[in-house]
Amino acid sequence: MATSNPSERKLKHGFSFLIKSRGMFDISDVLFVGNDWSVSQLKVVLLGGRNSGKSCVGNLILGKEEFVTKERTSCSRRLGVVAGRWITVVDTPGWWCDFSAGDTSKLVKREIVSSVSLCPPGPHVFLIVVKASSAFSERRCRAVEEHVDLLGDGVWGHCLVVFTCADRFLHKGAEECVERGGAALRRLTEKCGRRSHSVVLNDPTDGAALLLRIQELMSENGNRAFEMEESISRAAAEEKRAVEERAHLRLIGMKRHRALLRDRLRPITNIRIVLLGAKGSGKTSALNTILSRECRRRVGRTAQCQVGEVVKFGRQLTVVDTPGWWMNYFSDESSHFDQREIVLGPSLCPPGPHVFLLTIRVDRAFTETHRRSVQEHVELISERIWSRVILLFTFGDWLGATTTEQYIESEGQPLQWLVDRCSNRYHVLNSRTKGEGFQVRELIGKIEETMSGGSSSWHYEIEMKVLQEVERRMRREAESVRKRTLKKEQQRRRARARLGEWIYPSLNQVFVQSF
Numbered sequence: 373m374a375t376s377n378p379s380e381r382k383l384k385h386g387f388s389f390l391i392k393s394r395g396m397f398d399i400s401d402v403l404f405v406g407n408d409w410s411v412s413q414l415k416v417v418l419l420g421g422r423n424s425g426k427s428c429v430g431n432l433i434l435g436k437e438e439f440v441t442k443e444r445t446s447c448s449r450r451l452g453v454v455a456g457r458w459i460t461v462v463d464t465p466g467w468w469c470d471f472s473a474g475d476t477s478k479l480v481k482r483e484i485v486s487s488v489s490l491c492p493p494g495p496h497v498f499l500i501v502v503k504a505s506s507a508f509s510e511r512r513c514r515a516v517e518e519h520v521d522l523l524g525d526g527v528w529g530h531c532l533v534v535f536t537c538a539d540r541f542l543h544k545g546a547e548e549c550v551e552r553g554g555a556a557l558r559r560l561t562e563k564c565g566r567r568s569h570s571v572v573l574n575d576p577t578d579g580a581a582l583l584l585r586i587q588e589l590m591s592e593n594g595n596r597a598f599e600m601e602e603s604i605s606r607a608a609a610e611e612k613r614a615v616e617e618r619a620h621l622r623l624i625g626m627k628r629h630r631a632l633l634r635d636r637l638r639p640i641t642n643i644r645i646v647l648l649g650a651k652g653s654g655k656t657s658a659l660n661t662i663l664s665r666e667c668r669r670r671v672g673r674t675a676q677c678q679v680g681e682v683v684k685f686g687r688q689l690t691v692v693d694t695p696g697w698w699m700n701y702f703s704d705e706s707s708h709f710d711q712r713e714i715v716l717g718p719s720l721c722p723p724g725p726h727v728f729l730l731t732i733r734v735d736r737a738f739t740e741t742h743r744r745s746v747q748e749h750v751e752l753i754s755e756r757i758w759s760r761v762i763l764l765f766t767f768g769d770w771l772g773a774t775t776t777e778q779y780i781e782s783e784g785q786p787l788q789w790l791v792d793r794c795s796n797r798y799h800v801l802n803s804r805t806k807g808e809g810f811q812v813r814e815l816i817g818k819i820e821e822t823m824s825g826g827s828s829s830w831h832y833e834i835e836m837k838v839l840q841e842v843e844r845r846m847r848r849e850a851e852s853v854r855k856r857t858l859k860k861e862q863q864r865r866r867a868r869a870r871l872g873e874w875i876y877p878s879l880n881q882v883f884v885q886s887f
């Protein structure tokens with residue numbers, strides 16, 4: 373360790389270290405000499421919203437690129453020796469910054485709790501990572517509180533808020549960050565015993581300073597590790613084991629069913645698909661992936677149904693994209709326009725689609741409200757279509773090493789209801805990957821199996837009366853809007869005429885008087 377001209381400094385908790393006298397320092401320059409650095413291993417857990425910089429903070433602490441800076445559903449643990457000490461850092465999956473814990477998938481919540489068991493007997497410090505440049509609202513604060521509270525009592529005494537910044541020129545000190553952040557951020561730091569620290573993510577000197585701040589917190593806690601209530605860790609471990617067992621059974625059942633269908637497979641050269649799902653659930657991205665369309669620009673909101681075609685793997689593929697519904701809306705809350713587009717979709721690939729792909733995002737909780745919303749919107753087309761629906765789990769990159777079956781079994785009743793309704797037909801799609809050939813090939817295989825699954829007709833017979841009914845309702849609505857506008861216009865005209873009568877006589881009087 374290079375310590376040219378070292379000088380000793382003392383921090384307020386009696387913790388001392390040797391440091392190069394040139395002001396700036398990096399991790400290898402820090403030489404710990406006090407008894408406080410006595411724990412043989414330092415264990416740190418990183419917590420925070422998505423893209424807040426958790427993995428980068430982990431890399432900063434360990435002094436090298438150990439964590440991939442990509443959000444995942446599972447924890448990752450890395451060990452390193454820094455300044456002669458073993459350091460364990462556990463990176464946890466992040467939550468959507470403004471979403472409550474109820475909107476986070478059960479899988480992610482369980483992983484956050486499991487992070488403690490990855491560094492036995494428990495972590496010394498939890499770093500709550502917050503992006504310094506983003507506004508910290510009351511909602512964001514509540515999201516942090518709810519997710520940190522999953523770890524049980526006593527956790528806040530081990531927490532340190534870390535503000536991250538990517539650029540030295542934009543960097544502000546922790547106190548300034550808290551002051552500018554407003555009441556919500558002040559409340560969060562209060563909960564953490566007013567402990568906060570600010571780092572520039574690509575600057576190794578900030579890694580050393582952060583370690584010193586961590587050491588300070590450890591000293592405050594008498595080097596005690598955080599002990600999670602046994603009931604919480606036991607429940608998480610039991611749940612994980614049960615999920616794995618159920619996932620294994622589901623996988624076997626699904627494979628057996630597919631093997632049966634494969635025996636009855638009929639050759640097919642023309643496949644028509646309709647994409648259904650909530651807005652933002654990845655339908656348009658799925659269409660681009662299936663049709664191998666390069667889409668460098670950000671995918672915009674789909675206003676109307678659109679059709680895409682391609683010849684791929686020796687098949688003519690026709691895919692209809694629909695605008696979808698708001699994920700928390702029931703069907704009577706969706707606009708008539710959205711309802712019509714959903715019902716219109718199947719008629720855009722005449723004589724009718726072979727399958728419906730129902731997109732579900734794997735990076736969010738799937739609640740009973742979402743389930744009811746999906747059921748009601750799908751059944752706007754017809755209750756008969758369920759036998760042709762395949763669940764398309766989008767945002768597959770988010771799953772990482774977690775299997776689809778583990779995700780399904782973790783998420784609970786509402787999602788399992790949907791999977792059962794689709795007779796265990798599902799496929800996971802990652803629209804961010806470049807080598808999409810394999811996943812699309814596999815999807816086509818599943819579509820062909822669905823079509824061989826005993827349905828007498830090759831394709832779905834469109835129920836024209838449903839479409840006519842929605843169009844009738846739209847016409848009625850347009851007519852009532854027209855009448856309302858007309859009435860308003862007449863009222864306005866009458867008011868203007870009255871105003872004219874009132875203003876012009878008085879103007880005439882002024883005119884006469886002035887002569």
Ligand SMILES: Nc1nc2c(ncn2[C@@H]2O[C@H](COP(=O)(O)OP(=O)(O)O)[C@@H](O)[C@H]2O)c(=O)[nH]1
Nearest residue numbers: 651652653654655656657671767768802803804
């Ligand atoms: N990471 C990731 N993002 C995705 C994926 N699929 C879609 N997205 C993003 O999710 C957003 C909504 O996707 P979009 O296809 O427009 O959803 P739609 O409203 O259902 O058509 C876009 O910003 C996409 O880039 C995926 O598989 N992985």
Ligand SMILES: [Mg+2]
Nearest residue numbers: 655656673674
């Ligand atoms: Mg779209």
